[in-house]
Amino acid sequence: MSQSVDRIGRIECFPVLPRWLFVRVETDQGAIGWGEATLEGHGEAVIGAFEAVRDRLIGHDPDRIEDAWQLLHRLGFYRGGPVLLSAIAGVDQALWDIKARKLGVPVHQLLGGRVRDRLPVYAWIGGDRPADVAAAAAARQAQGFAAVKMNGTEDLDWLDSSARVDALVERLGQVRATGIDVGVDFHGRVHRPMARTILRAIEPLTPLFAEEIVLSDNVDVAAQLAGFTAVPLAWGERLYSRWDYRAFFERGAVDIVQPDLSHAGGISECRRIAAMAETYDVAFAPHCPIGPLALAACLHVGAATPNFAIQEVSMGIHYNAPSQDLTTLVRNPEMFAIEGGTMAVPSLPGLGVEIDEAAVRDMAKTPHRWRNPAWRGPNGDLREW
Known part of the structure; x- marks a missing residue:
């Protein structure tokens, strides 16, 4: 007698502090997987997108991960974007978690x-x-980190003073003087009139990378900057699919791609983005200033990806304080231990994260309403956050 095929029976979302959205998928036969669909500041929109996800996937075979991904992406007619691909990402991670747990292996084993x-x-x-930032860098060294990332600038005008540039160089120099490596995140706060000036100013300090020196909307400007500076240029937290990345690869506009596995279609899509990057000799360094499920997914993909370079970790990040940190809802925090500037490849089945489900359910009873601040300049003009 043939064994009945298991089916997806339940998909739940849990908005938990500080700004995360966890996803729980359960099958009719009781298999459970967790994922993360965090989209900072837009959690309610992603939760809304799960109405269509449930209509499509309840009753679907959980082992058919790629089919589920294609079903959600292609049959909604309107494709792409952060909301839809974040919802897909959460489900995708959970389905990989289920399948690997069933087989008793970590996810990276299924990725080759x-x-x-x-x-x-x-x-x-x-x-x-x-x-x-110098004192903060020293504290990170004491925790076992060999590299850090810092915000490059506060809110910046389209054409700003040289004092702002000088202050950035001073801060970056203080961090480099500690002996630690440092990437500089500009959050797209710099506009073209200032970008070359800033890159030239920081180049002698040899940062690991400059992240989003301008908004990723401006691929032509990105390509011009790539031909101008020796600082490796990183983009990706606001690119959500391989189609979004294609122009950056074709224009030679990027040195390091940083897809967020909770924004860019999950494990399945980010594996494809990494493979595309490899063909252009571009490094892969997933973006992850969010929760433990997203980080675990990143670690599995990074473990199996030849062009992986370095992984962002949200341990002790300012967004988490004071109510929450990376491992607050995790029963096995030791999987995220730091040693010599590195983390071990996860070894437990699935994603390897043991979620404290009771704590998650309790916290989600009072959903967060996280929003980024609205910044304005001295003349009342809106600034990039």
Whole structure:
């Protein structure tokens, strides 16, 4: 007698502090998988998108992960964008978690197996308005990190003063003087009139990368900057599919791609983005200033990806304080231990994260309403956050 095919029976969303959205998928036979569909500041929109996800996937075979991905992406008629692909990402991660747990292997085994034993990682220092970053860098070194990332600028005008540039160089120099490597995140706050000036100013300090020096909407400007500077240029947290990345590859506009596995279609799509990047000799460094499920997914993809470079970790990030941190809702925080600037490749079945489900359900009873701040200049003009 043939065994009955298991089916997806239940899909739940849990908005939890500080700004995360967890996804739980359960099958009719009781298999459970977790994923993360966090889209900072737009959690309610992603939760709304799950109405269509449930209509499509309840009753679907959970082992058919790629079919589920295509079903959600192609049959909604309107494709792409952060909301829809974040919803897909959460489900995709959960389905990989279910399948690998059923087989008793970590997810990276289903991606071809690991190509490294440990993964280089970096942590944030400073906040949205950076200050006293040298002391923060030293504290990260004491935690075992060998690299950090800092915000480059506060809110910046289209044409701003040289004092702002000088202040950035001073802060970056203070961090580099500690001996730690540092990437600089500009959050798209710089516009073309200032971008070359800033890149030229920081180039002698050899940062690991400059992230979103301008908005990723401006691929032509990105390509011009790539031909101008020796600083590796990183883009990707606001690119959501391989189609979004294609122009950056074709124009030679990017050195490091940073897809967020909770924004860009999950494990399935980010594996494809990494493979595309490899054909252009571009490094893969997933974006992840969010929760533990997203980080675990990143670690599995990074473990199996030849052109992986370094992984962002949200441990102690300013968004988490004071109510929450990376491992608050996790029963096995040791999987995220730092040693020598690296994390171990996860070894437990599935994503390897043991979620405290009771704590998640309790926290989600009071959903967060996280929003990024609205910044204005001295003349009342809106600034990029």
